[in-house]
Amino acid sequence: xxxxxxxxxxxxxxxxxxxxxxxxxxxxxxxxxxxxxxxxxxxxxxxxxxxxxxxxxxxxxxxxxxxxxxxxxxxxxxxxxxxxxxxxxxxxxxxxxxxxxxxxxxxxxxxxxxxxxxxxxxxxxxxxxxxxxxxxxxxxxxxxxxxxxxxxxxxxxxxxxxxxxxxxxxxxxxxxxxxxxxxxxxxxxxxxxxxxxxxxxxxxxxxxxxxxxxxxxxxxxxxxxxxxxxxxxxxxxxxxxxxxxxxxxxxxxxxxxxxxxxxxxxxxxxxxxxxxxxxxxxxxxxxxxxxxxxxxxxxxxxxxxxxxxxxxxxxxxxxxxxxxxxxxxxxxxxxxxxxxxxxxxxxxxxxxxxxxxxxxxxxxxxxxxxxxxxxxxxxxxxxxxxxxxxxxxxxxxxxxxxxxxxxxxxxxxxxxxxxxxxxxxxxxxxxxxxxxxxxxxxxxxxxxxxxxxxxxxxxxxxxxxxx
Amino acid sequence: xxxxxxxxxxxxxxxxxxxxxxxxxxxxxxxxxxxxxxxxxxxxxxxxxxxxxxxxxxxxxxxxxxxxxxxxxxxxxxxxxxxxxxxxxxxxxxxxxxxxxxxxxxxxxxxxxxxxxxxxxxxxxxxxxxxxxxxxxxxxxxxxxxxxxxxxxxxxxxxxxxxxxxxxxxxxxxxxxxxxxxxxxxxxxxxxxxxxxxxxxxxxxxxxxxxxxxxxxxxxxxxxxxxxxxxxxxxxxxxxxxxxxxxxxxxxxxxxxxxxxxxxxxxxxxxxxxxxxxxxxxxxxxxxxxxxxxxxxxxxxxxxxxxxxxxxxxxxxxxxxxxxxxxxxxxxxxxxxxxxxxxxxxxxxxxxxxxxxxxxxxxxxxxxxxxxxxxxxxxxxxxxxxxxxxxxxxxxxxxxxxxxxxxxxxxxxxxxxxxxxxxxxxxxxxxxxxxxxxxxxxxxxxxxxxxxxxxxxxxxxxxxxxx
Numbered sequence: 001x002x003x004x005x006x007x008x009x010x011x012x013x014x015x016x017x018x019x020x021x022x023x024x025x026x027x028x029x030x031x032x033x034x035x036x037x038x039x040x041x042x043x044x045x046x047x048x049x050x051x052x053x054x055x056x057x058x059x060x061x062x063x064x065x066x067x068x069x070x071x072x073x074x075x076x077x078x079x080x081x082x083x084x085x086x087x088x089x090x091x092x093x094x095x096x097x098x099x100x101x102x103x104x105x106x107x108x109x110x111x112x113x114x115x116x117x118x119x120x121x122x123x124x125x126x127x128x129x130x131x132x133x134x135x136x137x138x139x140x141x142x143x144x145x146x147x148x149x150x151x152x153x154x155x156x157x158x159x160x161x162x163x164x165x166x167x168x169x170x171x172x173x174x175x176x177x178x179x180x181x182x183x184x185x186x187x188x189x190x191x192x193x194x195x196x197x198x199x200x201x202x203x204x205x206x207x208x209x210x211x212x213x214x215x216x217x218x219x220x221x222x223x224x225x226x227x228x229x230x231x232x233x234x235x236x237x238x239x240x241x242x243x244x245x246x247x248x249x250x251x252x253x254x255x256x257x258x259x260x261x262x263x264x265x266x267x268x269x270x271x272x273x274x275x276x277x278x279x280x281x282x283x284x285x286x287x288x289x290x291x292x293x294x295x296x297x298x299x300x301x302x303x304x305x306x307x308x309x310x311x312x313x314x315x316x317x318x319x320x321x322x323x324x325x326x327x328x329x330x331x332x333x334x335x336x337x338x339x340x341x342x343x344x345x346x347x348x349x350x351x352x353x354x355x356x357x358x359x360x361x362x363x364x365x366x367x368x369x370x371x372x373x374x375x376x377x378x379x380x381x382x383x384x385x386x387x388x389x390x391x392x393x394x395x396x397x398x399x400x401x402x403x404x405x406x407x408x409x410x411x412x413x414x415x416x417x418x419x420x421x422x423x424x425x426x427x428x429x430x431x432x433x434x435x436x437x438x439x440x441x442x443x444x445x446x447x448x449x450x451x452x453x454x455x456x457x458x459x460x461x462x463x464x465x466x467x
Numbered sequence: 468x469x470x471x472x473x474x475x476x477x478x479x480x481x482x483x484x485x486x487x488x489x490x491x492x493x494x495x496x497x498x499x500x501x502x503x504x505x506x507x508x509x510x511x512x513x514x515x516x517x518x519x520x521x522x523x524x525x526x527x528x529x530x531x532x533x534x535x536x537x538x539x540x541x542x543x544x545x546x547x548x549x550x551x552x553x554x555x556x557x558x559x560x561x562x563x564x565x566x567x568x569x570x571x572x573x574x575x576x577x578x579x580x581x582x583x584x585x586x587x588x589x590x591x592x593x594x595x596x597x598x599x600x601x602x603x604x605x606x607x608x609x610x611x612x613x614x615x616x617x618x619x620x621x622x623x624x625x626x627x628x629x630x631x632x633x634x635x636x637x638x639x640x641x642x643x644x645x646x647x648x649x650x651x652x653x654x655x656x657x658x659x660x661x662x663x664x665x666x667x668x669x670x671x672x673x674x675x676x677x678x679x680x681x682x683x684x685x686x687x688x689x690x691x692x693x694x695x696x697x698x699x700x701x702x703x704x705x706x707x708x709x710x711x712x713x714x715x716x717x718x719x720x721x722x723x724x725x726x727x728x729x730x731x732x733x734x735x736x737x738x739x740x741x742x743x744x745x746x747x748x749x750x751x752x753x754x755x756x757x758x759x760x761x762x763x764x765x766x767x768x769x770x771x772x773x774x775x776x777x778x779x780x781x782x783x784x785x786x787x788x789x790x791x792x793x794x795x796x797x798x799x800x801x802x803x804x805x806x807x808x809x810x811x812x813x814x815x816x817x818x819x820x821x822x823x824x825x826x827x828x829x830x831x832x833x834x835x836x837x838x839x840x841x842x843x844x845x846x847x848x849x850x851x852x853x854x855x856x857x858x859x860x861x862x863x864x865x866x867x868x869x870x871x872x873x874x875x876x877x878x879x880x881x882x883x884x885x886x887x888x889x890x891x892x893x894x895x896x897x898x899x900x901x902x903x904x905x906x907x908x909x910x911x912x913x914x915x916x917x918x919x920x921x922x923x924x925x926x927x928x929x930x931x932x933x934x
Binding site: 119412431465 | 492496537562563564572573575576578579580583585586671690694695697853854875878879881882883884885886887888892894896897898899900902904905906909910911912913914919925926927928929930931932933
């Protein structure tokens with residue numbers, strides 16, 4: 001029997017925020033090697049938790065063991081990637097405009113500018129990646145790499161996991177002889193402490209991954225501060241997939257296997273889950289029939305929390321009741337209230353265009369097939385789409401040039417365009433973009449994954465010397 | 468007698484916004500050389516307006532002719548700087564993570580990402596720089612350089628100037644055979660059309676220079692859209708100056724001449740006007756006496772508008788009435804209601820710390836001298852300061868190392884730290900930072916001047932190819 005979970009009040013997180021502000025100059029002025037050491041030590045300490053961590057994540061999240069092991073590898077690799085970034089110390093992007101004492105009518109001073117860390121960052125992780133997008137995930141790693149202390153909320157869906165991670169962090173920070181407040185974790189079952197944190201004057205930026213409702217509530221508080229702060233929220237996305245007729249006809253069985261795999265991966269609990277599948281009517285029959293066959297074989301999956309499973313059921317029931325939306329296939333019936341049944345819905349383009357609710361995220365293993373008349377209708381659909389994390393185009397060799405106009409449109413609406421692949425699975429690297437226009441994210445300019453994620457937490461500062 | 472000014476309704480600007488959205492793919496996909504040609508053509512057309520433009524700016528703004536001529540040079544140089552940036556085409560910052568077909572457990576796809584223009588930008592220029600920070604100023608130039616169409620509001624304080632600039636723009640756009648909607652100007656005496664513009668779905672970002680009240684009103688509308696957009700507002704700053712005792716004693720006459728020159732430059736109508744002067748009590752007498760002597764000799768200056776002069780008088784009267792604030796010096800009395808009288812106020816640190824109104828911008832030729840006991844009190848003052856565009860440290864050779872802690876503090880509060888110089892005069896270059904934490908700007912991360920200004924209008928987008 002483990003000790004009761006910590007519980008932090010709004011007053012407690014104010015203390016954490018003030019401690020983070022005290023630790024900020026120490027971390028920001030620490031050497032690149034020191035910050036790299038910290039990030040690697042956190043990765044090492046997470047690995048040192050061994051099966052205790054894996055068991056805990058599996059118990060709390062119901063995610064399969066292999067997936068959790070993979071996610072641990074992704075998390076530690078991410079921490080080490082940011083360690084390399086810290087060590088390389090290239091992110092400051094210094095620029096100098098030289099002085100010119102002879103310029104008329106007045107001498108030109110020397111100006112030097114660099115990017116600098118913005119200050120303490122509040123991090124609100126996601127339930128669906130208890131390691132990679134939670135306390136020690138990409139938001140925290142990107143902030144620490146450039147010298148921003150982190151105050152992270154332990155996710156109520158996996159608090160024991162967060163407690164283990166918090167212990168690993170504390171040991172890593174101590175081993176690096178840094179102030180404990182460079183990376184602090186707080187716990188609450190409700191929202192008061194988190195709301196207090198984003199409003200605390202010592203917090204200079206925040207990052208959130210989760211629902212649109214939760215993200216926008218905190219975002220609003222950040223904007224309504226006396227001094228508004230950057231608040232990057234990664235929220236909801238339905239990740240449309242467009243399939244050319246030639247592609248749908250070429251290998252309907254193989255494509256259906258891949259699509260249903262992506263749609264039901266992790267019980268559909270991915271922000272990049274493909275929720276909308278666009279096919280032309282003439283090319284649809286074989287592909288849709290293959291999709292139906294596979295969805296019917298999907299076993300019930302246990303969701304991250306009972307509340308999320310109940311919410312999924314509500315959304316599925318609501319979708320069943322939408323006018324002119326058909327149930328194309330249902331997976332095996334769930335026997336446990338925390339389980340989800342895979343669902344495949346279908347409708348035509350005019351139904352889709354006339355009902356904004358069909359764009360809402362159904363977080364879980366459910367997708368909607370939209371049959372259109374021609375590939376030109378893809379553009380009509382995109383014109384009506386909200387911002388997304390991803391869009392996918394499945395096409396045959398040589399076909400891409402015929403979709404230049406669609407691809408331009410998609411570029412305006414999404415952060416990542418996938419060709420002949422599946423949107424689930426976000427690679428972590430220097431080129432990664434995990435972002436997109438609202439409501440996918442609160443700010444279309446940034447990514448929360450990959451090394452570009454640091455841009456969210458950097459300011460530019462200049463120093464001027466006389467000529 | 469010139470033709471009546473155009474007047475645009477909210478419906479009119481909706482039409483402009485939609486036209487800008489139509490022009491966006493054309494401009495965004497135009498060649499770097501084409502956008503460079505456009506920016507240079509605008510500069511050429513502005514120069515071709517000759518004395519007609521200078522006469523008009525002088526008549527509308529009451530700014531001196533030499534200053535207006537200088538500002539024209541700054542404006543055309545700025546347009547040409549962004550032409551060079553467009554031509555170099557380095558701003559996309561492409562990154563590629565190569566595919567790895569052999570990676571386990573799954574092949575790694577190839578990811579390529581680049582920065583891309585965000586879309587049509589709404590620009591709200593300032594009254595105090597009718598050329599450099601208005602319709603064809605840095606906001607517009609930085610947006611156009613990267614392919615964002617601009618819809619700019621003609622400033623009601625200099626509408627005829629804006630009409631001339633608008634004509635120059637139209638000729639430049641036509642000469643480049645680009646759609647007219649790549650750069651459009653709208654006119655109104657009130658606020659309805661501008662408010663409609665920032666809320667229009669086709670507008671994807673906005674930039675504003677002006678008052679805190681005006682900036683925050685539009686900023687709020689942008690945040691309350693169905694899809695919030697980046698809104699960069701450069702607003703208010705009082706630009707503190709810290710003078711070491713050794714420096715105050717070394718050349719009080721020379722320093723006072725420079726400070727009063729900076730404080731009253733352009734009748735004090737600079738966002739970087741030094742509004743707060745911090746000196747230690749022991750070193751104050753000679754410097755303050757030299758400041759007083761010079762302020763008393765400042766002739767009345769004609770402000771940009773009668774309303775601004777009236778507002779300045781109100782703020783000065785309010786400051787006179789503040790408890791424990793002394794009038795140290797008054798310039799020559801104004802004889803015209805559009806004129807401003809230079810003012811030098813004084814108070815001690817405890818008065819300053821206990822009264823937040825003393826941090827408010829008094830837009831015009833007024834500064835406040837704060838006498839502190841020791842240089843350690845500089846840090847106490849900074850801890851209490853709002854965000855600023857600039858801060859200045861006047862020091863003697865070898866003294867800077869004694870102010871490491873103060874400089875760290877200032878780095879968190881301002882966008883530009885000036886050593887032994889005056890904050891007025893913003894150099895336009897690759898290293899320029901004209902930004903700062905709230906309320907200097909709405910987002911501490913960006914600058915509105917210099918080539919880094921493009922960062923406000925860029926998104927990252929990735930393309931993924933199978934391994």
